[in-house]
Structure formats: C-alpha cells, structure tokens
Amino acid sequence: xxxxxxxxxxxxxxxxxxxxxxxxxxxxxxxxxxxxxxxxxxxxxxxxxxxxxxxxxxxxxxxxxxxxxxxxxxxxxxxxxxxxxxxxxxxxxxxxxxxxxxxxxxxxxxxxxxxxxxxxxxxxxxxxxxxxxxxxxxxxxxxxxxxxxxxxxxxxxxxxxxxxxxxxxxxxxxxxxxxxxxxxxxxxxxxxxxxxxxxxxxxxxxxxxxxxxxxxxxxxxxxxxxxxxxxxxxxxxxxxxxxxxxxxxxxxxxxxxxxxxxxxxxxxxxxxxxxxxxxxxxxxxxxxxxxxxxxxxxxxxxxxxxxxxxxxxxxxxxxxxxxxxxxxxxxxxxxxxxxxxxxxxxxxxxxxxxxxxxxxxxxxxxxxxxxxxxxxxxxxxxxxxxxxxxxxxxxxxxxxxxx
Amino acid sequence: xxxxxxxxxxxxxxxxxxxxxxxxxxxxxxxxxxxxxxxxxxxxxxxxxxxxxxxxxxxxxxxxxxxxxxxxxxxxxxxxxxxxxxxxxxxxxxxxxxxxxxxxxxxxxxxxxxxxxxxxxxxxxxxxxxxxxxxxxxxxxxxxxxxxxxxxxxxxxxxxxxxxxxxxxxxxxxxxxxxxxxxxxxxxxxxxxxxxxxxxxxxxxxxxxxxxxxxxxxxxxxxxxxxxxxxxxxxxxxxxxxxxxxxxxxxxxxxxxxxxxxxxxxxxxxxxxxxxxxxxxxxxxxxxxxxxxxxxxxxxxxxxxxxxxxxxxxxxxxxxxxxxxxxxxxxxxxxxxxxxxxxxxxxxxxxxxxxxxxxxxxxxxxxxxxxxxxxxxxxxxxxxxxxxxxxxxxxxxxxxxxx
Numbered sequence: 001x002x003x004x005x006x007x008x009x010x011x012x013x014x015x016x017x018x019x020x021x022x023x024x025x026x027x028x029x030x031x032x033x034x035x036x037x038x039x040x041x042x043x044x045x046x047x048x049x050x051x052x053x054x055x056x057x058x059x060x061x062x063x064x065x066x067x068x069x070x071x072x073x074x075x076x077x078x079x080x081x082x083x084x085x086x087x088x089x090x091x092x093x094x095x096x097x098x099x100x101x102x103x104x105x106x107x108x109x110x111x112x113x114x115x116x117x118x119x120x121x122x123x124x125x126x127x128x129x130x131x132x133x134x135x136x137x138x139x140x141x142x143x144x145x146x147x148x149x150x151x152x153x154x155x156x157x158x159x160x161x162x163x164x165x166x167x168x169x170x171x172x173x174x175x176x177x178x179x180x181x182x183x184x185x186x187x188x189x190x191x192x193x194x195x196x197x198x199x200x201x202x203x204x205x206x207x208x209x210x211x212x213x214x215x216x217x218x219x220x221x222x223x224x225x226x227x228x229x230x231x232x233x234x235x236x237x238x239x240x241x242x243x244x245x246x247x248x249x250x251x252x253x254x255x256x257x258x259x260x261x262x263x264x265x266x267x268x269x270x271x272x273x274x275x276x277x278x279x280x281x282x283x284x285x286x287x288x289x290x291x292x293x294x295x296x297x298x299x300x301x302x303x304x305x306x307x308x309x310x311x312x313x314x315x316x317x318x319x320x321x322x323x324x325x326x327x328x329x330x331x332x333x334x335x336x337x338x339x340x341x342x343x344x345x346x347x348x349x350x351x352x353x354x355x356x357x358x359x360x361x362x363x364x365x366x367x368x369x370x371x372x373x374x375x376x377x378x379x380x381x382x383x384x385x386x387x388x389x390x391x392x393x394x395x396x397x398x399x400x401x402x403x
Numbered sequence: 404x405x406x407x408x409x410x411x412x413x414x415x416x417x418x419x420x421x422x423x424x425x426x427x428x429x430x431x432x433x434x435x436x437x438x439x440x441x442x443x444x445x446x447x448x449x450x451x452x453x454x455x456x457x458x459x460x461x462x463x464x465x466x467x468x469x470x471x472x473x474x475x476x477x478x479x480x481x482x483x484x485x486x487x488x489x490x491x492x493x494x495x496x497x498x499x500x501x502x503x504x505x506x507x508x509x510x511x512x513x514x515x516x517x518x519x520x521x522x523x524x525x526x527x528x529x530x531x532x533x534x535x536x537x538x539x540x541x542x543x544x545x546x547x548x549x550x551x552x553x554x555x556x557x558x559x560x561x562x563x564x565x566x567x568x569x570x571x572x573x574x575x576x577x578x579x580x581x582x583x584x585x586x587x588x589x590x591x592x593x594x595x596x597x598x599x600x601x602x603x604x605x606x607x608x609x610x611x612x613x614x615x616x617x618x619x620x621x622x623x624x625x626x627x628x629x630x631x632x633x634x635x636x637x638x639x640x641x642x643x644x645x646x647x648x649x650x651x652x653x654x655x656x657x658x659x660x661x662x663x664x665x666x667x668x669x670x671x672x673x674x675x676x677x678x679x680x681x682x683x684x685x686x687x688x689x690x691x692x693x694x695x696x697x698x699x700x701x702x703x704x705x706x707x708x709x710x711x712x713x714x715x716x717x718x719x720x721x722x723x724x725x726x727x728x729x730x731x732x733x734x735x736x737x738x739x740x741x742x743x744x745x746x747x748x749x750x751x752x753x754x755x756x757x758x759x760x761x762x763x764x765x766x767x768x769x770x771x772x773x774x775x776x777x778x779x780x781x782x783x784x785x786x787x788x789x790x791x792x793x794x795x796x797x798x799x800x801x802x803x804x805x806x
Contacts, residue, residue, distance in 0.1 A: 360747075362418055362754070362775055378778035382450055389451025393753035400751055401448060402455020402468065403475040403624060 001360060001395040002331040003237070003289045004280065004324070005387075007060070008316055009053060009245075010298030012340030012353040012371055013309070021309040021343065022354065022370045029321035030313075030356075030369035033335050037358035039366040040379025042387065043350070044339055050350045053298070056338035057251050062234055062388040071153055071223020072247065073143075079250025080135045080143040084225040089151045089182060091222040093134070093142035094159065095214035098194070103163050107140040109212035114202035115140070118214055121200065122193045130185050134217075137246055138267075144219065146185060152178035152224070158190050159218035167216060186219055193217045230256035235388055237397050240283045242276050243293035252291065267295040269312045274319040281327045288397065294320065301341035309343055325358075332359030332394045334387065335369065352381060360394055404763060404798040405734040406640070406692045407683065407727070408790075410463070411719055412456060412648075413701030415743030415756035415774055416712070424712040424746065425757065425773045432724035433716075433759075433772035436738050440761035442769040443782025445790065446753070447742055453753045456701070459741035460654050465637055465791040474556055474626020475650065476546075482653025483538045483546040487628040492554045492585065494625040496537070496545035497562065498617035501597070506566050510543040512615035517605035518543070521617055524603065525596045533588050537620075540649055541670075547622060549588060555581035555627070561593050562621035570619060589622055596620045633659035638791055640800050643686045645679050646696035655694065670698040672715045677722040684730045691800065697723065704744035712746055728761075735762030735797045737790065738772065755784060763797055 013020040022030075045051040045059045054072050055065035074090030084090060095115055097105040108115075119136035126132070130148035137143055154173040160166075170186040172179030194216050197203060203213040232238045241252035244265035252259055262279045264272030273294055283290045294316055300309035321335070335358070340351035354374035356366075364378035375381075382390070392398045416423040425433075448454040448462045457475050458468035477493030487493055498518055500508040511518075522539035529535070533551035540546055557576040563569075573589040575582030597619050600606060606616040635641045644655035647668035655662055665682045667675030676697055686693045697719055703712035724738070738761070743754035757777035759769075767781035778784075785793070795801045 360417060362423070362778075364775065364778065378444070378775055380444065380778065380784035382784070386450035386452075389449075389753065391451075393451055393453055396748060396750075396752075398451075398453045398753060400453045400455055402458030402472060 002284055003391045003395045003397070004284060004328070004331050004333045005289070005291045005391065006320070006333065006335045007291070007293050008297045008313070008337050009293065009295045010301045010339060010341030010348065011313065011337035012351055013301070014340070014342040014344055014349070014351060016306050016344055020371050021306055021313055023372070025310045025313040025317070027313060027317040027369055029317045029325055030335060031367060032325060033321065033333065033358040034356045034369040034373065035367040036363060037356045038361040038364050038379050039354070039356045039374040039377025040382055041352035041371070041375045042336060042355045042382050042384050043352050044384035046383070048350045050348050051339045052348065053338055054247055054251065056384065057248060059384045060338060060387050061231060061251070061255060062385060063228060064385065068226050068228050070226045072221040073153070073223040074225045075250040075254065076137070076221070076247050077143040077145050077250065078253045079246030079248065080137045082133055082135055082143055082145050084145060085147065086225060087149070087151060088225045089146040089153050089222055090225065091144040091146070091219045093144050094218045095140045095142065096216045096218045097212040097214065098167065098216040101166050103160070103165060103167065103216070103218070105212050106159070106161070106163060106218060108214040110140055111206070111211045112139065113206055113209065113211055115214055117202050118197060118200060122196055122217070125189070125192060127185050127188045127192070132189055142217065144189070146182065150178045150181060152176055152182045153222045154179040155183040155186060155222055157220035157222070158186055159220040161220070167218065170219070186222070189219070190217065226254065228255055232256055235392055235397070236399065237288045237392060239289040239291055240287040241291045241293070242279050242283065243295070244271055245293060245295050248293050257291065258287070268299055269296040269308055271296055273316060274323070277320040277323045280324060284328055284331060292320070297337070298341050301343050302346055304343050304346045306343045332357060332361070332391060334391055355379065355382070357391070357394065405687055406794045406798045406800070407687060407731070407734050407736045408692070408694045408794065409723070409736065409738045410694070410696050411700045411716070411740050412696065412698045413704045413742060413744030413751065414716065414740035415754055416704070417743070417745040417747055417752070417754060419709050419747055423774050424709055424716055426775070428713045428716040428720070430716060430720040430772055432720045432728055433738060434770060435728065436724065436736065436761040437759045437772040437776065438770040439766060440759045441764040441767050441782050442757070442759045442777040442780025444755035444774070444778045444784050445739060445758045445787050446755050446784070447787035449786070451753050453751050454742045455751065456741055457650055457654065459787065460651060462787045463741060463790050464634060464654070464658060465788060466631060467788065471629050471631050473629045475624040476556070476626040477628045478650050478653040478657065479540070479624070480546040480548050480653065481656045482649030482651065483540045485536055485538055485546055485548050487548060488550065489628060490552070490554060491628045492549040492556050492625055493628065494547040494549070494622045496547050497621045498543045498545065499619045499621045500615040500617065501570065501619040504569050506563070506568060506570065506619070506621070508615050509562070509564070509566060509621060511617035513543055514609070514614045515542065516609055516612065516614055518617055520605050521600060521603060525599055525620070528592070528595060530588050530591045530595070535592060543617070545620065549585065553581045553584060555579055555585045556625045557582040558586040558589060558625055560623035560625070561589055562623040564623070570621065573622070589625070592622070593620065629657065631658055635659055638795055638800070639802065640691045640795060642692040642694055643690040644694045644696070645682050645686065646698070647674055648696060648698050651696045660694065661690070671702055672699040672711055674699055676719060677726070680723040680726045683727060687731055687734060695723070700740070701744050704746050705749055707746050707749045709746045735760060735764070735794060737794055758782065758785070760794070760797065
C-alpha cells in the first residue's frame with residue numbers, strides 16, 4: 001500500500017468557551033477518517049515539549065530533533081531554494097527600516113516594492129574570504145548563506161526582535177575562533193549591506209511613494225547545515241512534499257524528498273488548498289509516500305482567531321480531505337498536526353495533537369476527529385518520532401529488526 | 404507472589420473481514436484473564452518497529468535489543484545445545500540440495516533421512532586454526548559455531564535465500580582483518596563440506612530412495628556471542644523456560660534461565676501444548692518466574708491461515724490457559740505475544756500486541772482478550788522492555804531506585 005501524511009499546521013488547540021476549533025467545526029470527512037480508522041494523540045517531539053514547526057517536522061519524519069536540529073536558518077535557506085554544502089551557515093533575514101540608527105519597522109512595512117532588486121544587489125558579497133549568498137523570500141523575508149571554511153553557528157542574532165532599538169552586534173556564543181570569526185562576518189555584512197541599501201535608488205523610490213525604506217538586513221536563527229540521513233535511506237521509501245511554506249520545503253529538500261510546487265498556494269487561510277489536494281492525488285500515482293502540509297490553521301491560531309481557524313478547518317475538510325478520500329485507493333492515510341497552537345495562547349504549545357490513521361488498521365470506537373475524541377482511540381498516546389515507522393509498517397514497507 | 408509470562412508467538416493480528424483471529428476465536432479462559440486483570444497494548448521492541456522473534460524476546464526479558472542483539476546465529480546455536488564462549492561466532496545452517504553448482508532446494512526436500520550421520524561427519528573440522536562445531540537441528544536445519552581467535556560476525560551469508568543460483572561467496576562487511584579472515588573460513592567450510600557430502604554414502608542412499616541429496620550447507624545470520632547480563636542478575640529472580648523453539652531456548656540459555664523440555668512439543672499447531680501447561684504448573688512450584696512460549700500461532704500466521712490460527716488460539720485457551728488458571732495460585736500471570744504476524748501479511752509487523760496481567764493488579768473494564776479490547780484497558784500502551792519490571796514489581800520482587 002501507499003502512504004499519505006497530511007499535516008495541518010498548529011491544528012491542535014485547547015478549550016475556548018468549552019470547545020476546541022476542531023470540536024466547533026463541521027468536519028464530516030475528517031470524521032470519516034476517524035470513524036473508519038484508528039485514533040490517538042501524539043507528542044510530536046516529546047511529552048511536554050513545545051515544538052517549533054521545524055523540530056516537529058524533523059521528528060515526524062523520524063529524526064531525533066535533539067540530535068539533528070541546528071537552527072532554523074539552514075532549513076529556511078534550503079526552503080528558499082539555496083543549496084547548502086557541508087559547513088555552510090544558513091541565516092534567516094528580514095528587510096527592515098532603520099532611522100537614526102534605530103529600527104522603526106522590523107519588516108520594512110511588509111512592503112515588497114523593489115525588494116528583489118535590493119536582494120540582487122546584496123547577493124554575492126565576499127567578506128574575509130567568506131562568500132555570502134542572499135536570496136529574497138516571500139514578503140519581507142530573505143535567506144542568507146555564509147560559505148567558507150571555519151564557520152560556526154554559535155553566534156547571536158543581529159535582529160533584536162523589537163523596535164526603537166539599534167541593530168544588535170552579533171557576538172560569539174562560545175570561545176572558539178570560528179564563532180568569533182563568524183560573528184565578525186555577520187557584523188560586517190550588516191555594515192556593508194546598510195551602506196548599499198541606504199543610498200539605493202529603490203529606497204529613494206520607496207520614500208517618494210510614501211513607503212518605508214528597506215535599508216537594513218536583520219539576521220536571526222543562524223545554523224550550520226545539519227547532517228541528516230536521507231529519508232529514503234532511513235525509511236526505504238522515496239517521498240514527495242507538497243507545501244507552500246519555505247521552512248517545510250527546506251526540511252523536505254534537506255532529507256531528499258521531491259518538492260512539488262502548486263500554483264496559488266500562499267501558506268495563508270486563502271491558499272489554493274484544493275490545488276494541493278489535486279496535486280496530492282496526482283503525486284500518489286508515482287510516489288510511495290506523499291506528505292501534504294497545510295499552513296493556514298497555524299496562521300489563524302497565531303492571530304488568536306477562533307472563527308478563522310474553525311473556517312480553515314472546514315475548508316480543509318471540504319476542499320482537501322473530501323477529494324482525497326474520494327480519489328485515492330490502496331493508501332494508508334495519516335491525518336494529524338505538527339503541534340498545537342491554541343488560539344487562546346497564540347503560540348505553539350505541547351498539548352498533544354490528534355491523530356487518525358485510515359487504511360489497513362484495526363479500527364476503534366472513535367467517530368469524530370477532535371483532540372478529545374482521538375484521545376480515547378486505540379492508538380493511545382504515541383511519540384511523533386515513530387510515526388513514519390508506524391505508517392510504513394502498515395503499508396508493509398518496513399524492514400524486520402532481527403529475525 | 405510468583406510470576407508467569409505466557410507468550411503466544413505472533414498472536415497479534417490485523418483485521419481480516421473485519422475481525423482478528425483472537426476476535427473470531429472463542430476464548431473464555433483468556434477472557435477471564437482480561438476480565439479479572441488489567442489490560443493494554445504493547446510495543447515489544449519500539450513503537451513502529453517490526454520485531455524478529457529474537458529481538459522481541461530479548462526486549463521482553465528486559466534487555467535493549469538495539470544494544471545486545473548480534474544476530475540470530477548464536478541464539479540458534481545456543482538453542483541447539485551448543486555452548487558458546489566469548490568470541491565464538493554462531494551461524495544458522497540448512498542442509499540443501501545442489502545440482503550442477505546451482506541450488507535446487509534450500510531445504511534438501513525437508514527430508515531428514517541420514518542427516519544426523521551427515522552432521523556427525525562434518526562436525527569438528529579445523530580450518531586455519533579455527534575449530535568448527537556443527538550440530539543437526541530439527542528438520543533440515545543445523546547450527547554452526549566457529550571457535551578461534553580474531554573472528555568477526557561482519558560477514559555476508561553463503562545462503563542466497565533463493566534457488567536456481569549458486570551458493571554465495573561470503574565477503575567481509577567491514578575493513579577489518581577479522582571479517583576478511585572469517586569470511587574466508589566460511590567459504591572454506593562450504594568447499595570442504597561440499598566435498599564430504601557430495602560422495603557420502605547417505606546421499607547415494609537418498610538418491611536411490613528418490614530423495615533429494617543433502618549435499619551442501621547454506622549458512623546465514625552469523626553473529627558473535629552476545630554479551631548479555633544474566634536474567635537473575637538483572638531481575639533478582641531465577642527463571643525457567645518452557646519452549647519447543649530452539650531460538651527461544653537459546654535466548655533463555657544465554658541469559659541463564661533453566662530450560663525445561665517437554666515431550667511431544669513441536670513448535671507446530673499439533674504440539675503437545677497441554678504437556679507444556681502441566682510442565683508450567685509444575686515449574687511454578689520451584690521457580691519464582693516461569694516463561695511459557697507457544698509457537699503454533701506464529702506458524703499458522705506465516706502460512707496465512709486464519710482458520711488454523713483461530714483454532715490454535717482456541718486450543719491454547721482450552722489446553723493451556725484453563726489448566727493453568729485452575730491449578731496455580733499466588734501468581735501474577737502475563738498473557739501476551741512477542742509481535743503481531745497478521746495472516747494477511749504473513750510476516751511479523753509492528754502492530755502492538757494485546758497484553759493482560761492477572762493477579763495483584765488494578766482491574767479495569769476490559770472483559771475480552773483481543774487486540775482492540777485490550778487497547779481500551781488501563782495499562783494503556785506500554786513498551787515491552789519494561790514488562791519484566793512491571794511483572795516483578797507486581798510480584799514484589801523489584802528493588803527500589805533511590806531511597
């Protein structure tokens with residue numbers, strides 16, 4: 001059998017007025033998965049640990065995030081399409097607006113005007129023998145790769161993550177020469193890019209148009225390229241990823257999955273999720289394993305918007321789960337989340353997520369796909385790190401340990 | 404209290420026409436254990452990992468198979484009654500039939516005629532200072548021990564596990580001199596035994612009787628003798644094992660349990676399991692811990708025979724569980740399986756197994772011993788590696804960790 005993993009980002013929740021968004025939503029197709037499948041709850045990283053989307057996905061793909069995770073930077077850079085080599089340091093960037101040496105907007109007004117041209121002009125700088133590769137990402141974001149010998153990711157961010165303060169000086173986090181050297185590169189990159197951006201024609205145009213200038217680059221989340229075994233080597237199955245989120249695509253690229261792009265997907269609640277469902281159905285014709293990631297649920301959660309989250313869940317039910325169930329066969333399907341993001345908290349939490357597996361499974365008594373219903377299912381409580389093992393065992397792709 | 408562990412090999416299953424064999428079977432005595440006991444499901448090795456019978460039993464006895472398991476060969480050799488010393492390599496063997504340098508039957512027609520005499524004549528060969536000890540095992544099987552200095556188990560099998568091909572040349576799996584040396588010994592053993600067997604009088608007789616010749620030895624699963632702490636040292640309790648399966652007896656011998664043989668036990672569905680039950684009842688008079696292993700359920704599973712598995716389960720219920728429950732007292736009893744072997748898959752899978760503990764336990768609402776009923780029990784989902792700890796804790800044989 002084939003295997004499909006559907007992750008609705010941050011879908012798990014706590015009670016708001018006595019209900020979770022999943023409980024408040026009408027989800028006949030998710031409920032069909034629960035009713036005809038086996039259910040449980042899952043700690044994606046470890047019981048009680050609040051997972052990032054990055055550590056959660058690494059764990060759900062079968063890796064130990066406590067061992068392989070080196071920071072978000074290299075994952076974002078890979079997701080942006082930059083190819084990382086061993087020893088490269090990846091860093092997440094924002095275009096920001098600075099005035100009188102103080103940050104007035106960390107996202108340059110979320111205004112994309114001219115950012116691609118600015119990105120081109122700060123790409124490919126060489127600093128003390130280190131090559132810097134810069135790429136514009138969606139919105140005000142960018143990804144930076146430092147390539148050279150003797151680099152370290154043990155350095156602090158230049159992004160203070162607040163406004164009305166100056167850009168931070170990066171400092172080494174350990175005593176190594178590498179960390180000292182790398183923080184120096186970051187500080188020089190800040191200085192050089194500020195000089196290039198400050199007097200750039202684009203920023204003159206932005207000011208004339210009444211837009212905030214994009215005259216500084218803020219850096220955060222630096223990390224060395226992680227050493228991760230390829231997914232196919234670990235699980236014996238080649239996978240395809242369908243996601244609109246650079247971070248997730250980056251993780252999938254780093255573990256060697258094929259990334260399938262779908263037009264009109266945004267990672268927001270207005271995304272073309274129906275197109276992703278169709279791409280999933282199509283991908284299952286040629287791949288043994290397909291991973292479908294939907295981000296909108298997490299976005300509504302971070303906004304603290306119960307109704308938007310509920311509506312996004314209902315859209316997923318109708319536009320994703322329904323066509324998939326109606327058009328696939330001979331496939332084990334996992335429906336779950338990477339973590340909870342309660343609308344009441346607006347941040348990721350460690351509340352376990354609901355999980356349902358539909359296919360060649362021992363069915364149970366659960367008939368509704370919610371956090372609390374799934375908790376009563378026959379999977380009981382599982383650890384996310386073994387999810388791929390469970391799935392590929394059910395699909396009879398697993399190897400025997402022993403004899 | 405005393406402790407009894409009953410393992411029905413491969414008894415766990417998936418749904419076939421909506422039911423598992425345990426669900427289809429009539430098992431009033433197993434159900435009594437469930438109803439009066441506490442129930443759950445168990446991952447014998449690790450969630451999602453498909454266990455061999457060897458790694459599963461190691462784990463259920465409280466050992467970490469990822470650390471102690473070195474291959475099936477030394478366990479089979481120990482089970483066959485060969486005594487292994489530190490540094491010995493144990494290897495599983497088959498008598499096979501070769502014609503024109505191609506394997507025509509990997510099991511010499513499953514015909515035992517004269518095999519004991521052949522085994523005697525290839526036992527005790529010395530090759531390059533390495534002593535080879537060969538013992539005939541049930542059916543067409545044999546066990547081989549290589550004894551010498553500087554041996555390694557990092558070598559490939561000579562058994563190609565298919566027919567119409569030649570015997571494989573063993574090659575080293577790492578760069579060590581030991582692996583190179585050991586693969587050389589294996590290849591010389593193939594050559595020497597082929598010469599002895601080819602013109603052996605027994606094979607002339609076999610051919611005259613229309614039977615396939617047993618003119619080659621195929622070797623697989625080589626492993627160095629594992630370093631395992633004795634069961635009594637680990638758990639503080641001396642154990643006795645009742646099993647008809649060499650592999651299981653081998654594991655028990657290696658950890659220092661006493662192995663009690665019962666007449667008429669075969670490891671097949673026709674085994675004298677009633678005799679094993681009586682031996683169990685008897686052993687509990689002198690041992691604090693008895694382990695009873697029944698193989699027939701796994702055999703029916705590998706044959707994909709739902710009805711045979713169901714009938715074997717009903718035989719176990721009537722001929723094993725009933726007399727045990729009627730004749731023991733003051734004993735905590737665990738009823739479980741080492742792994743699932745769904746009849747639909749015909750191989751071991753990672754589906755968790757049902758477990759019931761009867762004795763001085765907090766009872767729950769489960770009243771039927773099946774995979775799905777047990778999944779709703781109060782033990783929830785446990786890891787097999789801690790089973791002995793749970794059992795000896797209930798029997799008040801456990802030590803305090805801390806103070």
